[in-house]
Amino acid sequence: MPVMTHIVDEKAVHLNGVLKMHLHEAFLIWHEGPLLESINPFVKVSIGDFEWKSTKKEHGGQAPTWGEFARFEFEVLDPSAMIRIEVRDHEGLLVNEPIGHCEVPVHFFARPGGRFEWLRLNFRGMNAGQINFSSEFRPKEEEKENEFSMPVYGAGMNNALTESLSYLEDPDMLPPPVYGEDAPAY
Secondary structure (H helix, E strand, O other): OOOOOOOOOOOOOOOOEEEEEEEEEEEEOOOOOOOOOOOOEEEEEEEOOEEEEOOOOOOOOOOOEOOOOOEEEEEEOOOOOEEEEEEEEEOOOOOEEEEEEEEEEHHHHOOOOOEEEEEEEEEOOEEEEEEEEEEEEEEOOOOOOOOOOOOOOOOOOOHHHHHHOHHHOOHHHOOOOOOHHHOOOO
């Protein structure tokens, strides 16, 4: 059984940007159906109006894995919004029994450097297992005014630039090569 990371009250990072999340695997211990019935789990993630669903893992059982393509990304506008993660058992087109769920604030995952976390799932107040996500966060760069003006190239080209590139036209302007002990070490 994987080691679960306990979620502690952390100071919120108030950054906007793009959050990428990757669903890896789950360890499920709660299932309301018959004891020997197979579990076909899928994961639904909701953040405000945003919703993402994984593929169902046919006969995924109590330890399903999702692989490289179980990813999504969204723009973080409110780091204090809640991420609701639900694991459900796909039994038919309209029948999807709940297995477990959890909620964490967006800022839990929206941190520079990303995270790799096991989250506890609950169902009706009981432990339903754990789910594993990793994240990458790219903060939105605040646009800054450029302190330096770039030269406009063309008819009025900067003389210093022209002079520094003149060796390209006249090979005699290149400095002589340095050999032996005086040569720079690379």
